[in-house]
Amino acid sequence: MRVVVDGHACEVAPGASVLDAVRAAGLTLPTLCHDDRLRPVGSCRTCLVRVGGNVAAACVTPASEDTPVEAAGEELDALREDAVRLLVSALPARALAGGRSELAELCASMGITPETAKGAGGRGRDESHPYVHLDRDLCIACGRCVRMCADTQGAFALTLVGRGAETVVAPGGGGSWAESDCVSCGGCVDTCPTGAIHQPGLPPGACASRALPEAAVTTRTTCGYCAVGCSLDVVAEDGRVLAVLPGRDGPVNRGAACVKGRFAHGYLRADDRLTEPLLRRDGRLEPVSWAQAIDHVARGLNAAIAAGGPDSIAAISSARATNEENYLIQKFMRTVIGTNNIDNCSRLCHAPSAAGLTASFGLAGGTDSFDDIERADCLLVVGANPVEAHPVVGARLLQRALNGATLVVADPRAVGLAGYADIHLRPRPGTNVALCHGIAHVLLDEGLVDEEFLRERAAGLAELTETVKRYPPPVAAEVTGVPEADLVAAARSYGRARCPAIFYGLGVTEHLHGTDGVRSLANLAILRGAVGTSRGLGVFPLRGQNNVQGASDMGALPDSLPGYRKVAEPEARALAESVWGVPVPDRAGLRIPQMFDAARAGRLRALWIIGEDVCSTDPDSNRVAAALDACPLVIAQELFPSATTGHADVVLPAASWLEKDGTFVNFDRRFQRVRAAARPPGRARTDFEIVHALAAALGADLGCPTPAAALDECARTSPHFTGLSHERLDREGALPWPCPPPGGDARGKLYTDRFATPDGRAHLAAAPYLPPGEQPDDEYPLLLITGRRLEHYNSGSMTRRTDDLRLAPTDHLDVHPDDAARHRLADGRPVTVESRRGRARLTVRIGTQTEPGQLFCAIHFPDSNVNALTSDHADTATSCPEYKVTAVRISPG
């Protein structure tokens, strides 16, 4: 569309505002209530222009071909200046004193001096929240924070109160900010133009992006908490982090962040951070030099090899560490030690996704790019709570739902997105396969399937049809506890959508039949032809840790080399051997639970645990501790003392994600750069440096002197990664795998031509529903679900060492009021939870998020001992623990 601005024609997109047109003409207009990320409201009157002769706010006026715009000129300048003067005159002097806010800059550009600010103030502050402070006197009621909170985050925690000049932002509900529904994403802090809402540590009247010291250095990196893969700009001075700002151009987060990525970096300088190697002597861990520690480990490993061979050594690599570190660790185990005993935390998490998605589609990752989410008109979210566990994705999904997409949530608990769902299915934990088969039954029965796709591109329809005959809605309803009508309605929503998308999490994978759960969910996408086509967005596993996808991609798995090439296959080994120059052992190694079995049986002589607190987070933790105690040499590579370091013989202090260089792979298979923004404390070293040091002590040279060199080498070990390098990622930003060389097509959306299975087809899976490993009975009558809460992360080792602890100070057991009454539990009081294996202590929280007979707690406070309860039942295909189903009993005290 052509719009004339001050006599010059300029080109803008249809639907553009006059503000867009003025900017397209190369002019700037002052704006205060406007933020490009938000819907415009035109309340501050600082962007006044003439449109067809009439004065109008440019941000809310649609541009038109027929109506010329006047933007320049003394009269308009004066009008705009008056609007700003009027706003400023009501503010106290400190509003402009620092000169480091959007408002202060605007005033300076207009020649409005600080003396203009003559307001009396006195409206007070709210400093109840650890990360977000409010100085009410500086609020100009522009409403940006309110819109940010509602329209991008979907938290609806803020509102404007008062009338006229007295209008001011306030947390909804009338209480303090800390008591409000604020999810601490920092969106309001980022958009506030006056610094009324500001970050503690920065002066009121200062915007974080403007108020940081001149000497501060900003480093672009990728968040190291969950696998969303938010781009963050980390501002540090003298190697210490001052602030973390979400990258507006971040490919996944687009300027958003969550409480952890945005604010929870205080752990970096926690008093008890490990800063030097420790060696156990006479039962106590004592500081030693790196040389002593590495020498001790090297001699221990040599002794283990001498006594039990290479397979008596095992390593757990870290899904928190970079790709390059994981690559190097698996290379060390395979080439220096000579064993495939290497695994990573994916075992506890999304191993069933890797297995299930590979079997159904061919590759061990999500099928599509999250960039396409705006196209989805039906979201099926199964066993995932992204509002808390992947908040930036959760917020985007919620906005899609608020903007018209149908939302179907399958989760036993009423949390997060379930509150906004068109249909909320509450299956009994462990019954997903029956639920999916019930839905598939309806799809087939009602002809809501893509016949042509099934004929041309899928396999296994006859077998699946036979299986799902046994799951008509009444049967599926009986097994799952989901009302028949809801199940049918969910099937019709998914079946009739133009572009449906499936998101799922641990509520699908962490079960006795987790891989079947993944596959029965994938069936739905195949039946609809909603994968590998423009008619759907396939299946997104909401993978967990920052680099759990990458750790597996890099081959930190007992049966797979980099790129999921199987150690058992001669061609796969031959390729790795040609790059590494040494033979690769051909027998699959031990999975994590098998490592513990071997240790308890006296067959494991050394276990190297890198960045996983196995004694807190692996199931049946009393037996895990027994395994470590039975193993002659346990090395724990950690940031902090933990339950696991308590059983270690050597503790090596590691650098964290803010202190190192490399890449992570996020939940939709994107490689993104990680860059050091801070210095590791004391003598802590990166995992990369530690592996090299250990290899050198054993007389080996792993090559790959730098992380960049490690990724270059990795690119030669698998066709999935040939086009990847730090240099290219630095230039082009995020890149998904499979990633061919530059010029090739690195696409987020997979399988548009063919599936990556041997026959090129998508494979339907016909396994029947089988019950969970553990069921409530008379002795243990309640079913405990375990999972996550927003403020803390996994073992909590990092978030408990930040002010997140003020937001969520304790661990709760969610109990339905009926169960609380039956078991004489009072809200806020201690409760003992017992299973067949152990005992945990938590604090009761009575509410209706859980169904009667079901309990929920998180895993973030190891002292509560939650994993003493969980069992060693595990996914029959991948050994992923059945964390979501534990039979327990409860008693007060």
Ligand SMILES: Nc1nc2c(c(=O)[nH]1)N[C@H]1C(S)=C(S)[C@@H](COP(=O)(O)OP(=O)(O)OC[C@H]3O[C@@H](n4cnc5c(=O)[nH]c(N)nc54)[C@H](O)[C@@H]3O)O[C@H]1N2
């Ligand atoms: N704040 C925060 N974010 C995190 C983490 C964290 O610790 N804290 N951890 C990260 C990691 S490692 C991971 S893997 C992800 C996990 O992210 P999610 O998978 O979203 O997390 P969970 O809370 O473990 O489980 C998801 C949901 O599954 C439901 N569920 C349990 N059993 C069943 C079932 O049988 N069927 C269905 N349909 N649902 C069921 C639970 O009620 C729960 O709401 O989060 C990542 N992000």
Ligand SMILES: Nc1nc2c(c(=O)[nH]1)N[C@H]1C(S)=C(S)[C@@H](COP(=O)(O)OP(=O)(O)OC[C@H]3O[C@@H](n4cnc5c(=O)[nH]c(N)nc54)[C@H](O)[C@@H]3O)O[C@H]1N2
């Ligand atoms: N009951 C129950 N248990 C569960 C789950 C559940 O839902 N229920 N979920 C499971 C899942 S999905 C997961 S992923 C696991 C997570 O379990 P863990 O992997 O044990 O938990 P994290 O807290 O993510 O990180 C482990 C350790 O790594 C350290 N660390 C962080 N960054 C680095 C680094 O760069 N280098 C090194 N060397 N160390 C680092 C941290 O200090 C922390 O102690 O828990 C599992 N346990």
Ligand SMILES: [Mo]
């Ligand atoms: Mo996880």
